[in-house]
Amino acid sequence: MLRGPPRLLKVSVAPVAALAVALLSSLSRCSLLEPDDPAASALSPYFGTKTRYEDANPGLLPDPEAPRRDPELLEDACTPVQLVALIRHGTRYPTAKQIRKLRQLHGLLQARPSGDGRAGPAGGRDLGAALADWPLWYADWMDGQLVEKGRQDMRQLALRLASLFPALFSLENYGRLQLVTSSKHRCVDSGAAFLQGLWEHYHPGLPPPDVADMECGPPRINDKLMRFFDHCEKFLTEVEKNATALYHVEAFKTGPEMQNILKKVAATLQVPVNNLNADLIQVAFFTCSFDLAIKGVKSPWCDVFDIDDAKVLEYLNDLKQYWKRGYGYTINSRSSCTLFQDIFQHLDKAIEQKQRTLEVLLRSFLTSSHPDGSCR
Template sequence: MQINIWGILIACFAVTLDFSSCFVNKSRPSIPRIAKYFGTKGRYEEVNPYLLEDILAVNTSILRPPFPKCRPIHLTAIIRHGTRYPTGSIFKHMQQMYEAVKSATPGKESWVCEIQNQWRMWYPQNTDGRLARKGVDDHKHLAVRLSKLFPSLLSEENLRGGFVKFISSSKHRCINSTLSFMAGLTELWDIQDQTFDYEVNDALMKYFIHCTKFLEDVVRNPSALLEIDKFKEGPEMRRVREKIGYQLRVPYKNITADMADAVMNFCAYGLAIKNVNSPWCECLDEADAQVVEYTNDLRQFWKRGYGYDINRKSSCILFHDVFSRLDKVVSENMSGQQVTEAVTIQVGHGETLLPLYTLLGFFKDDEPLTSSNYATQTQRSFRPSFVLPYTANLLLALYDCGEGDLRLQPLINENPVTFPGLPEGQEASMPLYRDVREHYKELIRGCDFETECELFTRPNQFSIKDAL
């Protein structure tokens, strides 16, 4: 039997041309245009873009004290874990969105074709929010940067001498972030003859699962998150759902607000974990992304932020731990003793940091975030995208400026900030420690965790997992 090889090749070539016309991959920038709206799924580099050029870059001039005699004597760093894989609940909605698209009518746009025909669900189902390789690097790099910012504190000598303390949440992603931070230091100084310990302390780093009033009044209370539910059903989110359904050929009624959030997560995790601009990113323009971001900001506001007083009060135990440590350093320093804890590295969650920020008064707007004021909140301070990316951190640097002049400098994500409510001026970024204590005196005297978190009625049964 004769075979017309040329005919077969020509036919195959023609089919290939026809088939691949759907797969023309338009050139996309390396960073999605919606990356700055990823909320708590955002990269640390979106908050500090200069790190894209040099991941170990620091600007030591930001720490320049108002007086030349100032020298740092202690650093407390409360840090969120690094980049992680999706948790089970997030993965479920991503899987629903993926299956809906795979079974939809084929689209014609190149990026839709990529999703339907080329893109594959690469997220391991059993990761349960485990630390990604990028998360390991996040903490290694942060360790090196902090050692460059505070070389006299986060030093090889202090590490070897036991003057650097490590505390972690028991969650695997936090422990692995802590180990990664340590590895950043030991690799920097090529330490091979010594190992270092860390303390697991959920009372400090996962205090929110031990606050019964918070769990009952917020986590397990359906009405507590009413504003989020209302916004999900509102006109802004409806428009986004309709647009996603139209673009991906999925009936609008099959697209939930959680699935719209999953579209954003496909884009966010692709960038954070794989450093790619996924075709999913094309589903949302900046206006769409802002709506999805606001949905998540509402959740953070009402579940962890200013929405309910117990949210911030749940962090009282961590607040007191911080000030007890600072008081001890002050006492040791004033009496001429060596400071026994030069650096404290505490690794926890976004849920660890946000209530503490709220308790301290950071990122508070004049009006609360609600389902009905989206249009007027475009300039809001409460923006987890800028505040709580992976590896977000609160740094408190205590300085001795001579003659009993002790000053405290707060930094958020390595950028100097001022304590809300303290007088502004030249010294605002590094106020006297006694003025900071005076400003927060009501919280220092009160804000008892046991009292604030106690329920005076018998609590219902609840699952700790619900709080995570």
Template sequence: MNIFITAFLLAFIYDIASVGSIKTNYIRHHLGSRTPYRFIANKNDTRIKYPNCKDSKIYMVTRHGTRLPSRKDIAAVPQLVKLKYEILLQHEQGKGQLTDEQLNSFKDWKTSFNTEEESYLTLEGRDEMILLAERMQKRFPNAIKQRYSNKTFLFRYTATQRAQQSARYFTNGLFEKKETQDIIFAPATKVDPVLRFYKHCDRWLTQVKRNPETYKETKLFSNSHDMNKTLESISHKLGLNRVLEFDTVNLMYKYCGYETSWDKHHISPWCYAFDERSIQMFEYYHDLRAYWLDGYGHELTYRQACLLMKNMFEYFGKERGYRSVFLFSHSGAVLKILTHLKLFKPPSPLKGDQIVKDREWRLSEIDSFAANLAFVLFKCKDGDHVLTLHQEKIIKLPMCEQELCPLEHLKEYFHESLSNCDYTDMCSLDSNVTKSKEEKTSL
């Protein structure tokens, strides 16, 4: 009994240390797409087996690991440096609600980035990839062999440093060091209709991403009475004589996520600005934005993911060729394919008039750094079946009766969307070409 109690206490202490103190432990649940994968990873790597079945192939899409900030966020660092000194000065005058420990964290805080390293993979991102690969191989040893062969393994990544390095460190988790030197990676291309199908889809860029209507609900939320009260509360907690603007606090929220992700043992001082309610406000803002930009807000957004689904079915349908396909992409691709599969769909569209607290569409859980979706083909006595895992956890697809879903059933269900899955037609700005396609294709 004492051994179990000791183990529990050690785990509990480490859990607290990993995000600062027990008073800020809620932070880890609300970091949105900047959530480190270690907070949600499924550490149980026991082999997954089904009676009269054998894992045969795997097709896995993984978001890159924890990264450095974007160029835009790096350029905004001087704002935070100036704000840091303002907070410290106000507390010296007896204003604000930060503790001595929190103030010391602000005093020690400094950061400098080379803009040429924007969005680069971090050390934490490397660890995420290595450990993810090791666990997946243990679960499916037949589909993911321990010996590398360029005839059975395919590794693809987008033309970005973070995706390329994620792929390389993933292979470090699969194979011996001497083998990783011989791995052949598929050439990255600027235009990639499988891994980043939305990036050069002119119609989607025009009608969704650059369309002001896409951001109507997020704008409504960021200007709402509740958000204004939140900004006042945060500013008061920091001891400021003014109310911070939304963009400034949003930047603080981003760095709270970035810096907490990079460091396993410390929480970013910018997290101290938030209490449980205020951080949920900013979490919802980003969930809302992703819902309308990358999720269920527009049909064309998730229709595009048919390109990736089509690719998966093609690999599963071949008797010979690759057994293990690993693709390294981005948040936008992962969210769109999750939506194409009808996963994490709210009962009604997310709106900006109030927070939907019990929503399934929560980036902190579904779109963390290193977020992943895996399809595993099982050869069974009664035919081929597909097992789906999200964040390494087995999930039942909405269109399937069981977790292990017949391959033919999935093909039949997605037949219409796949038969109307032409990149040129979907992404052309010629309305005469695309209108009929959109009317036919509906999920």
């Protein structure tokens, strides 16, 4: 699931190449979709950062540890010198705030009069009743933590990258690897799982040790680099703590598109429309994605929405990210300059090392071929 603090992976490859930076960011993705689940698979493209990785990349389904090779990018003439990647954390639980909203919505369903519309058109139980009885298994302690599926996401990613770039991820370079992460627990845990995946690559069949005992060491926390937006005073003042910064988002929540969904959901669940709001509708939509991601099940929450609803809810989420993290305000991008400067400094250093090595090799060749310095 996608917006949260990143992680930085750094490896020096001796002496020429370096795996300089891999930023493992925040929120999560999800688990294997039931192949006969047309409703869930139809909604999946609209979950945004809550989309399961294998839904976004179906090539992971046959073999999630096998890299997908692009022959045009991996010609023999192309030698990787450095790998720079900004990578999101693995699948996570909902946040405590999302869980409280879901509990509020679940309470509305359970509070419906016992005889109110419990029979559906075909005599079966209605969707509201099914959701009232659907187990609410989320607890506040989960609060966005990485789930086991998220650890698997990161281990498999490490295995794919190590297979795709064997020269960079050689065993001799393993000790030079440095993973830098934000202090968010899901990011720290994702970084640890990534390192465990590399251990499996180097030592197949052997259980990985604690990351603190690995040669490369555990992920190093650096919030100033990875959560740069929390350290930019202008961003905090003009956007994060500005009550009017997201006024476009609030306007859309009360606009006709969202109001139509509110009325539709209220009728479907048979609850008063005045008891619903855009935030509750959005958390219901994401609960479909969380159940699918974490447990691999299609819950009744998926049946509340159709594709048209999903498009509107996807837009609402995108609109918030546009104004809070994207192009909406100039300071949003400028606040990331520290991170980008760090990335490009590592790229420049790798190029300089490569050029110096080539110059040394060339001088060595000329000296050994022509000791007197003359051409023959």
